[in-house]
Amino acid sequence: MALIVKKFGGSSVATPEKIRAVVQRVLKEKKTEDKIVIVVSAMGDTTDELVTLAKRLTSKTYGREMDMLLATGEQVSIALMAMAFQAAGQPAISFTGGQAGITTSNAFNKGRILDLQPQRVHQALEAGNIVIVAGFQGMTADGDITTLGRGGSDTTAVAIAGAIHADVCEIFTDVDGIYTSDPRVVPEARKMDTITYGEMLEMAKLGAGVMQPRAVEMGSRFNVPIHVRSTFSEAKGTMIQEEYAMKIKQYLIRGVAQDNNVAKITVLGIPNRPGFAYKIFSELADKNVDVDMIVQSVRIAKEGVTDITFTIARTELSAAQEVLHHIRAEMNVEDILVDDGMAKVSLVGAGMAGHPGIAAGMFGILSDNGINIEIISTSEISISCLIAEESVNKAVQAIHAHFFAEE
Amino acid sequence: MALIVKKFGGSSVATPEKIRAVVQRVLKEKKTEDKIVIVVSAMGDTTDELVTLAKRLTSKTYGREMDMLLATGEQVSIALMAMAFQAAGQPAISFTGGQAGITTSNAFNKGRILDLQPQRVHQALEAGNIVIVAGFQGMTADGDITTLGRGGSDTTAVAIAGAIHADVCEIFTDVDGIYTSDPRVVPEARKMDTITYGEMLEMAKLGAGVMQPRAVEMGSRFNVPIHVRSTFSEAKGTMIQEEYAMKIKQYLIRGVAQDNNVAKITVLGIPNRPGFAYKIFSELADKNVDVDMIVQSVRIAKEGVTDITFTIARTELSAAQEVLHHIRAEMNVEDILVDDGMAKVSLVGAGMAGHPGIAAGMFGILSDNGINIEIISTSEISISCLIAEESVNKAVQAIHAHFFAEE
Numbered sequence: 001m002a003l004i005v006k007k008f009g010g011s012s013v014a015t016p017e018k019i020r021a022v023v024q025r026v027l028k029e030k031k032t033e034d035k036i037v038i039v040v041s042a043m044g045d046t047t048d049e050l051v052t053l054a055k056r057l058t059s060k061t062y063g064r065e066m067d068m069l070l071a072t073g074e075q076v077s078i079a080l081m082a083m084a085f086q087a088a089g090q091p092a093i094s095f096t097g098g099q100a101g102i103t104t105s106n107a108f109n110k111g112r113i114l115d116l117q118p119q120r121v122h123q124a125l126e127a128g129n130i131v132i133v134a135g136f137q138g139m140t141a142d143g144d145i146t147t148l149g150r151g152g153s154d155t156t157a158v159a160i161a162g163a164i165h166a167d168v169c170e171i172f173t174d175v176d177g178i179y180t181s182d183p184r185v186v187p188e189a190r191k192m193d194t195i196t197y198g199e200m201l202e203m204a205k206l207g208a209g210v211m212q213p214r215a216v217e218m219g220s221r222f223n224v225p226i227h228v229r230s231t232f233s234e235a236k237g238t239m240i241q242e243e244y245a246m247k248i249k250q251y252l253i254r255g256v257a258q259d260n261n262v263a264k265i266t267v268l269g270i271p272n273r274p275g276f277a278y279k280i281f282s283e284l285a286d287k288n289v290d291v292d293m294i295v296q297s298v299r300i301a302k303e304g305v306t307d308i309t310f311t312i313a314r315t316e317l318s319a320a321q322e323v324l325h326h327i328r329a330e331m332n333v334e335d336i337l338v339d340d341g342m343a344k345v346s347l348v349g350a351g352m353a354g355h356p357g358i359a360a361g362m363f364g365i366l367s368d369n370g371i372n373i374e375i376i377s378t379s380e381i382s383i384s385c386l387i388a389e390e391s392v393n394k395a396v397q398a399i400h401a402h403f404f405a406e407e
Numbered sequence: 408m409a410l411i412v413k414k415f416g417g418s419s420v421a422t423p424e425k426i427r428a429v430v431q432r433v434l435k436e437k438k439t440e441d442k443i444v445i446v447v448s449a450m451g452d453t454t455d456e457l458v459t460l461a462k463r464l465t466s467k468t469y470g471r472e473m474d475m476l477l478a479t480g481e482q483v484s485i486a487l488m489a490m491a492f493q494a495a496g497q498p499a500i501s502f503t504g505g506q507a508g509i510t511t512s513n514a515f516n517k518g519r520i521l522d523l524q525p526q527r528v529h530q531a532l533e534a535g536n537i538v539i540v541a542g543f544q545g546m547t548a549d550g551d552i553t554t555l556g557r558g559g560s561d562t563t564a565v566a567i568a569g570a571i572h573a574d575v576c577e578i579f580t581d582v583d584g585i586y587t588s589d590p591r592v593v594p595e596a597r598k599m600d601t602i603t604y605g606e607m608l609e610m611a612k613l614g615a616g617v618m619q620p621r622a623v624e625m626g627s628r629f630n631v632p633i634h635v636r637s638t639f640s641e642a643k644g645t646m647i648q649e650e651y652a653m654k655i656k657q658y659l660i661r662g663v664a665q666d667n668n669v670a671k672i673t674v675l676g677i678p679n680r681p682g683f684a685y686k687i688f689s690e691l692a693d694k695n696v697d698v699d700m701i702v703q704s705v706r707i708a709k710e711g712v713t714d715i716t717f718t719i720a721r722t723e724l725s726a727a728q729e730v731l732h733h734i735r736a737e738m739n740v741e742d743i744l745v746d747d748g749m750a751k752v753s754l755v756g757a758g759m760a761g762h763p764g765i766a767a768g769m770f771g772i773l774s775d776n777g778i779n780i781e782i783i784s785t786s787e788i789s790i791s792c793l794i795a796e797e798s799v800n801k802a803v804q805a806i807h808a809h810f811f812a813e814e
Contacts, residue, residue, distance in 0.1 A: 016463035050483070056423035057487055058494035065493070068501050069486035072479035076457070079476035080464055086472070087465035094475050099550055120550075143506055143527075 001033035003125075005169045007040070007135065007157035012172060012231045013077050014044030016084075022231075023084045026130070029234070035125045037164065039135045039157040040081055042073025063108030067137075067147045071096070074134035074153075081132045092130040095120060097146075098139030100131075100160065104146045110288045111138055111146035113155065113218075116163040125164075133160060151212030158215045162222025169219065169226050171211060176230040177238035178203065178210055181256040185393050186400045192238050192254065199254045200226075200240045202348040202382040216240065243350065253349035253358070256400045258392050262292075262342045263314040264374065267327070268307050269334025276331065277308055283323045289316045293344075293375045293386060305334075309375065311386060314340050342374070343392035346384040347399060358403075359383050365398050408440035410532075412576045414447070414542065414564035419579060419638045420484050421451030423491075429638075430491045433537070436641070442532045444571065446542045446564040447488055449480025470515030474544075474554045478503070481541035481560075488539045499537040502527060504553075505546030507538075507567065511553045517695045518545055518553035520562065520625075523570040532571075540567060558619030565622045569629025576626065576633050578618060583637040584645035585610065585617055588663040592800050593807045599645050599661065606661045607633075607647045609755040609789040623647065650757065660756035660765065663807045665799050669699075669749045670721040671781065674734065675714050676741025683738065684715055690730045696723045700751075700782045700793060712741075716782065718793060721747050749781070750799035753791040754806060765810075766790050772805050 006026065013019045022038075030036060041047075050069050078094035085092030097104075101118045104111030124131045135153025138146050148155050154171060161169035178200065179189040195203070197220035204213040210228055219226045219240060229237030270276050281291055294310045312320055317340060324336050345366075352358050362383055366373055371394070375386040387395055413433065420426050429445075437443060448454075457476050485501035492499030504511075508525045511518030531538045542560025545553050555562050561578060568576035585607065586596040602610070604627035611620040617635060626633045626647060636644030677683050688698055701717045719727055724747060731743050752773075759765050769790055773780055778801070782793040794802055 016460060020464060053423060053483075054487060054490055057427060057491045060494065062490050062493050065486045065489040065501055068489070068503075069483060072482045072486075075479045075482070076460075076476060079472045079479075080461060082472040082475070083461055083469050084464045086469050087467065094472055096475075096552075145503075 001035065002031070002168070003035045003164060003166045005037045005039065005157050005161040005164075005166045007153055007169070007171050008038065008231065009153065009173060010041040010044055010046070011174060013040050013081065016080060019043075019077070019081050019084050023081065023088055023090075027085075027088060027090060037121060037125070037131045037133060037160055037166070038081065039133050039153055039160065040074065040077045041135050041153045042070075043077050043080075046073040046076070061109070064144060067108045067111075067145050070147050071134070071137045071145045074136055078132045078134045085130050085132075090130055091128050092132060093124045094132040094134070095124075096134050096139075097137035097156065098143070100133045101163075102138035102156065102159065103141055104138035104148065106140040106142070106144065106146065107288055108144075108146055110149040111140070112214075113138060113148070113159050116159050118160065118163045121160065121164060148214075151215065154212045154215035155218060158218045158222075158224055158226060161224040162218060166224060169224050171215075171226060171228045172231040173210060173228060174231060175210060175228075176233060176235060177228055178240075178255075180254065180404060181396055181400045182258065185258065185396050186256070188404070189400065190404075193236075194239045194241060195254060196243045196350055197240055198243075198381050199348055199350055202346065202379065203255050203257050211240075252352065252355065253347060253403045255348050256396050256403070257346045257348060258396050259344040259346075260389055260392060261314045262311050262344050262386070262389075263317045263320075263338060263340040264309060264311050264342045264386065265320065265324070266307060266309040266337040266339075267333055267335075268337065270306050270308060271304065271332060279331070280308070280323070280327060281310075283326065284312070284320060287319045287323055289313075289320045289323070293377045293384070295375050311342065311344070311375070341389050342386055343389040344384050344386050345392055345395045345399065346382050347403065348382045350381050352381055352383065361402065362399060365402050366395060369394055369398050371395050408442065409438070409575070410442045410571060410573045412444045412446065412564050412568040412571075412573045414560055414576070414578050415445065415638065416560065416580060417448040417451055417453070418581060420447050420488065423487060426450075426484070426488050426491050430488065430495055430497075434492075434495060434497060444528060444532070444538045444540060444567055444573070445488065446540050446560055446567065447481065447484045448542050448560045449477075450484050450487075453480040453483070468516070471551060474515045474518075474552050477554050478541070478544045478552045481543055485539045485541045492537050492539075497537055498535050499539060500531045501539040501541070502531075503541050503546075504544035504563065505550070507540045508570070509545035509563065509566065510548055511545035511555065513547040513549070513551065513553065514695055515551075515553055517556040518547075519621075520545060520555070520566050523566050525567065525570045528567065528571060555621075558622065561619045561622035562625060565625040565629075565631055565633060568631040569625060573631060576631050578622075578633060578635045579638040580617060580635060581638060582617060582635075583640060583642060584635055585647075585662075587661065587811060588803055588807045589665060592665065592803050593663070595811070596807065597811070600643075601646045601648060602661060603650045603757055604647060605650075605788050606755055606757055609753065609786065610662050610664045618647075659759060659762065660754060660810045662755045663803050663810070664753045664755060665803050666751040666753075667796055667799060668721045669718050669751050669793065669796075670724045670727075671716060671718050671746040671749045671793065672727065672731070673714060673716040673744040673746075674740055674742075675744065677713050677715060678711065678739060686738070687715070687730070687734060688717075690733065691719070691727060694726045694730055696720075696727045696730070700784045700791070702782050718749065718751070718782070748796045749793055750796040751791050751793050752799055752802045752806065753789050754810065755789045757788050759788055759790065768809065769806060772809050773802055776801055776805050778802050 082092040082094040103115040135156040181189040226240040489501040510522040542563040588596040633647040
């Protein structure tokens with residue numbers, strides 16, 4: 001017997017007929033004693049259609065009400081999928097995020113899972129049901145409906161897998177696994193059989209779109225093996241798991257990632273006193289804007305003044321602009337510059353920290369290709385460079401060719 | 408200051424633009440200190456569209472999952488309406504049925520309100536919000552989503568008005584009030600300024616489609632004045648209230664109602680022993696099928712055998728058929744006959760019980776018009792006759808002409 005969580009995205013459940021196909025597939029793969037939880041997204045473009053409906057009323061985003069609206073998308077999918085299982089003779093029951101026991105923060109549009117009490121899920125599984133849970137959503141302690149932000153269904157799936165101690169969390173997607181780089185940019189990119197949470201987290205954070213960083217983090221925290229595999233084939237995909245569980249040779253360099261959803265903001269002429277930088281970043285945090293790379297530089301020519309450059313997701317630029325207006329109006333800064341034509345290219349692999357030559361090699365390749373590096377950031381297992389978006393494909397191809405040819 | 412509950416149906420909120428029009432109207436009529444709760448149905452044909460989606464998967468109805476599906480319709484409307492108020496500068500908050508404190512029985516598709524704890528509604532009103540509540544839905548004590556069945560949004564509105572002690576519950580509809588008969592059938596029908604709960608209940612039960620019986624019952628129980636009025640004009644409609652509150656002359660006869668949603672079932676040759684009739688009706692009750700008129704006749708020619716004829720809503724015939732199959736198979740009855748071509752015509756008015764001539768007059772008119780009466784049932788304030796559906800319009804016109812011409 002295995003306890004398995006399976007997550008299907010919106011394109012896999014876009015029509016009642018596709019839902020029926022997912023049901024057939026799940027029943028075909030299911031062994032008699034298996035207990036199965038399925039996490040689904042909203043059907044096809046439902047979420048976008050709901051956003052469009054709201055936009056006909058107002059151009060602003062009203063957090064709580066937008067989540068009330070968007071959460072209906074997944075609620076439709078889970079109800080239909082439960083009916084489809086029942087029609088196929090398989091007992092099934094659907095749960096909203098709240099019913100599945102998911103409590104989130106009250107950061108609407110971007111809720112974080114604070115607690116997961118899966119008693120109803122357990123009871124329903126024990127009673128012989130396949131349990132279908134609405135992805136992307138939860139409930140605050142006050143009973144308000146929240147959504148988890150982009151890719152939230154992955155997070156729901158991994159969190160539930162952790163809470164019920166599932167043997168594996170399967171993420172069904174339109175690609176057949178995790179590649180050393182984006183195959184659309186680097187045709188010779190290779191599929192990996194396994195990857196560690198840490199490496200996947202870096203890949204995901206650095207722009208590999210297959211899985212959301214938060215979901216990978218959650219998998220690592222609860223030690224849930226995550227199997228990223230294709231909706232369209234039964235082939236094995238890529239397993240994300242702890243290092244010690246990996247039987248294969250450890251590569252030093254695992255992949256090259258790119259992230260085009262980057263905006264760079266520079267605040268010029270900040271009085272160099274404690275508290276100013278804090279104020280900027282805490283106001284951004286209040287608006288739920290995540291800051292990624294940060295560089296602060298003290299000007300030599302003008303004492304007591306610093307410049308701060310940082311990056312955020314380009315999609316969060318409008319929320320950040322409000323904060324920037326406020327800073328411009330209230331704080332004594334010289335100017336604020338925004339550049340939304342940036343991208344980030346990253347090299348990922350466990351153990352890179354012990355090999356300084358790798359960073360040097362990466363910078364050399366960028367230099368050889370005439371690509372200017374604006375900011376560098378490093379972690380235990382990655383090196384990232386902020387560059388102009390127009391050069392990012394060339395950068396990824398050159399870096400991949402260099403490091404994967406040498407192997 | 409007034410505390411007002413306003414209910415808008417699906418056609419009033421069919422598009423974002425219509426939602427905006429409702430918002431404009433509410434804000435125009437609202438006095439500064441008024442506290443307002445709005446109950447809305449799903450947009451336009453949403454509910455039918457969701458049913459169609461489910462039918463692409465299965466022909467059966469799965470109660471719990473169908474309610475999970477249908478409840479999304481109202482959730483979309485409330486979120487959009489709250490956004491529309493906010494966009495107009497009016498603080499507003501939306502609540503699902505469960506969030507508004509509505510606890511129902513777990514009769515899926517047909518939940519009954521068991522409890523209503525409107526703390527969140529009160530708090531939100533106190534904080535200066537217009538509160539928007541999803542009609543037609545509630546939550547079981549276990550946290551499962553239920554729907555209240557046909558016309559459930561009226562019930563939601565009146566129940567909330569009762570729980571928060573509203574001054575009035577306004578039901579906005581596509582007609583401008585309650586008429587002495589259906590104006591589409593009887594062109595000379597007249598609009599009433601007021602009607603008692605009891606009379607309205609009879610009119611509603613007997614087929615006057617403007618309001619659901621359960622909503623009127625709820626209004627009577629909590630003594631909520633109900634104002635039935637037009638979405639399209641600001642004219643006064645019909646006020647449903649207690650008799651003592653009515654300032655106008657009491658009419659003996661208030662209206663002529665018709666109900667075409669009727670099926671007649673006859674069970675022939677039932678052993679005339681205690682418990683047999685009970686078994687039939689309790690099995691129907693288990694399937695949530697309401698029985699309306701009942702006639703039992705003991706046959707003179709054959710001792711120890713009875714026939715029972717009863718009526719149900721024609722729309723519940725398929726649910727009833729399951730019970731009938733079971734009865735045919737398990738109980739020793741001679742035959743079961745089903746006639747789905749019946750209708751009911753009713754005369755309604757407080758105080759009719761003391762005037763036996765009225766019943767005689769009604770039977771005489773039907774007889775004069777060659778219309779056969781199959782079953783008669785009476786209450787304190789109504790007389791109903793089951794007749795063939797093909798004669799019902801003629802019957803209503805003749806009865807209306809007779810009683811309202813005499814006045």
